[in-house]
Amino acid sequence: MNAFAPGLPTPQVTSQEKALGRATYAGDLKIAGMLHAKLLRSPHAHARILNVDVSRAIALPGVRAVFTGDDVPQRAWGVKHKQQHVLAREVVRFVGEEIAAVVAIDEDTAEEALDLIRVEYEPLPALIDPSQALEPNAVKVHPGGNLADEIGIVRGDVDSAFAEADIVHEETYTTHSQYPGYMEPMATLATTDGSGKLTVWTATQSVFLARQRLAEALDRPVSTVRVVQPTVGGGFGGKIIEERSSVIAGFLAAATDRPVRLCLSRIDDMLSGAFSVPMKIRLKMGMTRDGRITAKDVSIRADCGAYAGLAPEVMLVTAMRSDNMQRLEHTRSHAQLVYTHTMPRGAFRGFGGTQMAFALNSHLTAMADLAGIDPIELHRQNAIRTGDLSIHGWKIGSCGLPECLNQIEGAIGWTEKRSRPKQRGVLRRGIGMAAAMHVSGNRTMGNWDGSTIVLKVNEDGRVVVLTSEADVGQGSNTMLSQICAHELGVPLSHVSVQTPDTDFTPYCLGSIASRVTINAGKAMIKAAREARETILAAAAEKLGCDAIDLTIEDGVVQSTSNANHFAKLPDICRYHIFRHGGEGIHIKATHDPDTVMMDGDHYGNIAPAYSFAAQAVEVEVDTETGQVRLIESWLSDDCGKAINPLAVHGQSNGAAVQAIGWTLCEELQFEEGRLMNGNLADYTMPTADSVPEMHSSIVESMDPNGPLGAKGASETAILPGAPAIANAVFDAIGVRITDLPITPEKILAAIAAQKEKRDA
Amino acid sequence: MRDFHYLEPRTVSEATAMLADHGEEACVFAGGTALILALRQRMMAPGVLVSLGQLEEMRAIRFDPKEGLLIGAMARHNDIARSKIVRQHYPVVAEMAGGLANPQVRNQATIGGNLCYADPSTDPPACLLALGAELTIKGQHGARRIPMDEFNVDYFTVAMEPGEILTQIRLPPPDQEVTTFYRRHLRTPAEHRPVANLALAVRNRGGAFEDVRLIVGAATPAPQLLDGVQDYLSGRSVTAEVAAEAADRAAEEMFPISDGRGDEGFRRQVVRALTRRLVAEAANLDWKETE
Amino acid sequence: MMAKNRISLEINGEAVEADVRPNRLLSDFLRDDLALTGTKRGCETGVCGACSVLVDGDVVKSCLSLAIQMNGCSLTTVEGLACDGAPSPLQKSFMECGGLQCGYCTPGFLMAASDLLARTSRPDVATIRKNLSGNLCRCTGYQGIVDAILDASEKMHGT
Structure with a gap:
């Protein structure tokens, strides 16, 4: 049974x-009578819908219904900004916005019907370039203007701190959108059942947030919607509450009163969600000669596309999270989020952290070079430590950042590789590093970040866990x-976790903000311990001994003082039911962390713990073709305690490769x-x-607030990749790419410019 | 995907007869990897697919000392990559076929389908052109043979008439004094299709290049024979400087395409790099040392 | 609507006869007509490999194949890998070495790995990676998958 105890590598x-x-x-x-849906999208970035003629589509044999914006609820849905409808009404605001949906007997028929819908548009001028969004004469994306959100945070006396700095460095960085790229395109099956209830099986990271949004978008009571999570093929932030297809599928089932399945093709999936938020970040930092960071000034312009979604929350993370990674006293951050007539952008693994990690770590390596300090040393010197209160009021209960830095430094052979002579050949190698932090949980949605576990011990002593964490x-x-299994003393195979279902499993927020391990893990400990006590009390009664003497191991209740006092778990569980006044063992436990919501000045300890990571990479740059190839990657993650090291390594490796993709080979190409x-x-x-x-590799800093010391893993690991690669490219060829992605063309152009400068 | 009829002729003449019967409605179906995509995206909507899948005679790969290597057009890329005959006599072809696209596609797509589809972003044409391939094309009224040089006309266009079928690719017997080099370049290591490739066949006689054939593919609408560079290299003793000059000339001489994988300037630069490397390699020079 | 064509084939060791329209994709035929939903649709453009199956022992993409092409062929899908319902050694290695997370790409990787291991009993890491180039995974960073295939090759073919 101990083979899969917390801390040991455990197959999923x-x-x-x-x-x-x-x-x-x-x-x-599949459900009997199930229909299939396909979506029609706007070819215009900005246009008025004058007329939609669906008559020919409806006439096609096999088509059951066609819906347009005229048919959907007038009530708008959204996170904070309520501005979207199930299908676009009157105006389209980006190329790809859904304007009609066909429901038919099969996908081919639905697809064919799309070609028969005639839409008359009045094209309107479109705002594509975010740098134009706040110009006085800019086309307005929404009646209220193009500023979706603005954040200003000032701590300390930034200007004086800059005046006192020995080294001041300023640079502008730009980051591009990334597609989450989960392998399972969004799919939803929705049905009504004659009772007034709409049941929706959908690929979601959070059944309750999904239910909330469906209720809002479909303008019906929350309790008339049931959301069930089947197995989900990856999310990476893309399956929270910004993708639009599950809402459309729910609407179609309700409107037709039939089961409707909407499985997106890959192109539909790319057009139906939100890419990560592209940003332009101006960063200015001051430092003393010996490497102490004295001042930081951040200015951000982010583009959320046509609808705000979660982008304001994302931008807030970019604006201030990385400040908490270091011992800073003077910081200033000003961030503006603008609308454009482009695809919506929003949540993505790292949630705004990747953008700033790129800027900050590129900057710190540049400043380390200016000061003649090793960048790892610079990070180590400024790193926040266990027990610190950060500049924004975050209580750092554990910080393994210094250990992460030590690990990557040794693993890649940092000192040796840094001291080797600069290469002069066609293929040049270089090394680079970066460090980052992330939250484990985040008290942002209402004043609650809790998690509830319902635990049932069956009469055979096996356990069913009800949770809505996804x-x-x-x-x-x-x-x-x-x-x-560990807390209760049963084999792992005797525990089964039920699938999230809003009608049956307890209220939870789901897989967002790296919150599940720390919050649900704590609730799980609480529930399991309570179940254990319940079982031991019943056993004590049955065996006629003191509960305090009893333990449970491998499914057997055993007295520690009398070897003859033992009973198998099923016997106790049956005993708990089959007696006067008995009942099955049903335990409910909730853990809500001792955190606060940020105040109006964005101050306050929002998470029960904070995770850290560092990464070092070696790259090889082909100076003739501009190709950059990763040679080595070493990532160290401080997840507090790795309850399942197999899973933590898996998350870190997956995140590292996703970061490589963002940095070197994934580039969404847009034209108008x-x-x-x-x-x-x-x-x-x-x-x-x-x-x-x-x-x-893993650093276990044993967080006092974590279950068995654990914090969140996985999101932190995506943060350092891009800047580590950019820093390694700089080390290899002496040019710094400040705008992502690092394409062959940019490498070649930078080398050419460098040569021109040298020859001049 | 629209509906269509699916016909499976048992002989080549039956196939050409079917194509003649159905005229413009018909389309030849080989491995299907490219065609199915085109059908799904509704770029094409033929009424009849004439599948060559049952034509076992068109799968064979054999070697004849006089004729050379005979590859049936329905041989799949992996059939070629794994063929002992190909690996023995034309290792560069086996290597090219074994690196093309990805394992699944190599098990599905055929060399004939690849050549007839004439998507520029692929590997075989340039390589086969460098080796002096000759193609056998059959129509309802008989067979003809054309040199590979005349086959690729343009972007997705080849020198075949409607109703014709490419049945065989012949590579002349290898000349032991001629060495062929082939290299593909991917824009990034994660790419699936080449942004450029280059094939170089050369007789290295006492340090001097003779009978040079240099072909650039994937970066041009159709594989392009770089005559100017060939002339420049012919009879020349190749030094690092000569390789660099040949590279500059190749970049100049080519007619690049420009798309999402790379614009003209980028493709010229990649071809410059590939040329310098291949020419240096052919002359046993180390291309990695200097810029 | 076009007439259907009768095809006879073998899937996972069982004879199957079916009437298919010529334009039926193999992936749709397996999933929708035969309820073999282990074969996944991930891109429909022949890139992601989630729909990979073995045809006469060769790994192919079923989204780039027509069902009608399979007449007379022998197919193996992920459902055919198990031994009496229990995971095969290769499947076990994927489970134990972190070769899967969300699981969506897993059937495709298992088929690509099956093809590889049938040809090369002890592949090296470079060979493994090259032979996985037709499959995409977004969760594992491929490390667990490579580890799993190495582990399986060791267990199946000894050191």
């Missing part, structure tokens, strides 16, 4: 059905099972707001043969 509890091909995803589900592949069900490479042949995500062996 869902791994067998996945390996057998039997795990059921939303697109695998395992989307990261392995949270395994983590919960390990904790439960139209996505030009909406397929996986032209939007190239890393393949197995394009990356080297990924090395991952």
Whole structure:
């Protein structure tokens, strides 16, 4: 039983059905009488819809219904900005916005019907370039103007701190959008059942946030919607509450009163969600000669596309999170989020952290060079430490950043590689590093970041765990099972975690903000311990001994003082039911962390713990073709305590490769707001043969607020990749790329400019 | 995907007869990897697909000392990559075929389908051109042979008439004194299709290049024979400087395409790099040392 | 609507006869007609490899194949890899070595790995990576998958 105790590498509890091909995803589900849907999209970035003629589409045999913006609820949905409808009404605001939906007997028929819909548009001038958004005469995306959000944070006396700095460095960085690229395109099956209830099986990271949004978008009471999470094929932030297809599918089922399945093709998936938020970041920092950071001034312009979604929250992270990684006293941040007539942008693994990690780490390596200090040393010197209160009021209960830095430094052979002579050949190698932090949990949505576990011990002594925290592949069900089995004293195989279902499993926020391990893990410990006490009390009664003497191991209740006093768990569980006044063992436990919501000045300890990571990479730059190839990657993640090291390594490796993709090979190409490479042949995500062996190591800083010391893993690991690569490219060829992605063309242009400068 | 009829002739003449019967409605179906994509995206909507899948005679790969290597047009890329005959006599072809696209596509797509589709972003044409390939094309009224030089006309266009089928690719017997080099370049390591490739066949006689054939592919609408560079290199003893000069001339002489994978300037630069490397390699020079 | 054509083939060791329209994709035929939903659709453009199956032992993309092409062929899908319902050694290695997370790409990788291991009993890392280039995974960074295939090759073929 101890083979899979917390701390030991444990295969996912869902791994067998996945390996057998039997795990059921939303697109695998069928209901008798099920219809299929396809979506019609706007070809215009900005236009008025004058008329939609669906008569020919409806007349096509096999078509059951066609809906347009005139048919959907007038109530708008959104996170804070309520501005979207199930289908666009009157105006379209980006190329790809859904304007009509066809429901038919099969996908081919629905697809054919799309060609028969005639839409008359009045094209309007479009705002594509975010730098033009706040110009006085700019075209307005929404009646209230193009400023979606603005943040200003000032701490300390920044101007004086700059005046006292020995070294001041200023640079502008730009980051581009990334597509989450989960392998399962969004799929939803929705149905009504004659009772007034709408049931929706959808690929989601949060059933309750999904239900809330469906209720709002469909303008119906929350309790008339039931959301169930099937197996989900990855999310990476893209399956929270910005993708639009699950809302449309829910509407179509309700409107037709029939089961409707909407499985997106890859291009539809790329057009139906939100890419990550592109930003332009101006960063100015001051430092003393010996490497102490004295002042930091950040200015951000972010583009959320046509609708705000989660982008304001994302931008807030960019504006201030990385400040907490270092011991800073004087910081200033000003960030503006603007609308454009382009695709919506929003949540993505790292949630705004990647953008700033790129700027900050590029900057710090440049400043380290200016001061003649090793960048790892610079990070180490300024790193926040366990017990610190950060500049924004974050209580750092554990910080393994220095250890992360030590690990990567040793692993890659940093000192030796840094001291080697600069290469002069066609292929040049270089090394670079970066460090980052992330939250574990975040008290932003209402004044609650809790998690509830309902635990049922069956009459055979096996356990069913009810939770609505979503395992989307990261392995949270395994983590919960390990904790439960360990605390209760049963084999791992005797624990099963039920699928999230808003009508049956308790209210939870789901897989966002790296919150599940720390919050649900704590709730799990609480529930399992309470169940244990319940079992021991019943056993004590049955065996006629003192509960304090009893333990449970491998499914057997045993007295520690009398070897003859023991009972098998099933006997106790049956005893708990089958007696006068008995009942099954049903435990409910909630853990809500001791955190606060940020105040109006964005101050306050929002998370129970904070995770850290550092990464060092070696690259080889082909100076003739501009190609950059990763040679080595070493990533160290401080996740507090790795409850399942197999899962933590998996998360770190996956995040590192996703970061490589963002930095070197993934580039969404737009022309006038139209996505030009909406397929996986032209939007190239890393393949197995394009990356080297990924090395991952773990630092266990044992957070006092974490379950068994654990914090969140996975999001932190995506943060340092891009700047580590950019720094390594600089080390290799002496040119710094400040705008992502690092394309062959940019490398070649930078080398050419460098040569011109040298020859001049 | 629209509906269509699917016909499976048992002989080549049956196939050409079917194509003649159905005229413009018909389309030849080989491995299907490119065609199915085109059908799904509704770029094409033929009423009839004439599948060559049952024509076993068109799968064979054999070697004849006089004729050379005979590759049936329905041989899949992996059939070529794994063929002992090909690996023995034309290792550069086996290597090219074994690196093309990805394992699944190599098990599905055929060399004939690849050549007839004439998508520029692919590997075989330039390589086969460098080796002096000759193609056998059959129509309802008989067979003809044309040199590979005349086959690729333009972007997605080849020198075939409607109703014709490419049945065989012949590579002349290898000349032991001629060495062929081939290299593909991917824009990034994660790419699936080449942004440029280059094939160089050369007789290295006492340090001097003779009978030079230099072909650039994937970066041009159709594989392009770089006559000017060939002339420049012919009879020349190749030094690093000569390789660099040849590279500059190649970049100048080519007619690049420009798309999402790379604009003209980028493609010229990649071809410059590939040329310098291949020419240096052919002369046993180390291209990595200096810029 | 076009007439259907009768095809006979073998899938996972069982004889199958079916009437298919010529334009039926193999991936749709497996998933929608035969309920073999382990084969996944991920891109429909032949890039992601989630739909990979073995045809006469060769790994192919079923989204780039027509069902009608399979007449007379022998197919293996992910459902055919198990031994009496239990995971095969290769499947076990994927489970134990972190070769899967969300699981969506897993069937495709298993088929590509099956093809590789049938040809090369002890592939090196470079060979493994090259032979996975037709499959995409967004969760694992490929490390767990490479580790799993190495582990399986060791267990299946010894050191």
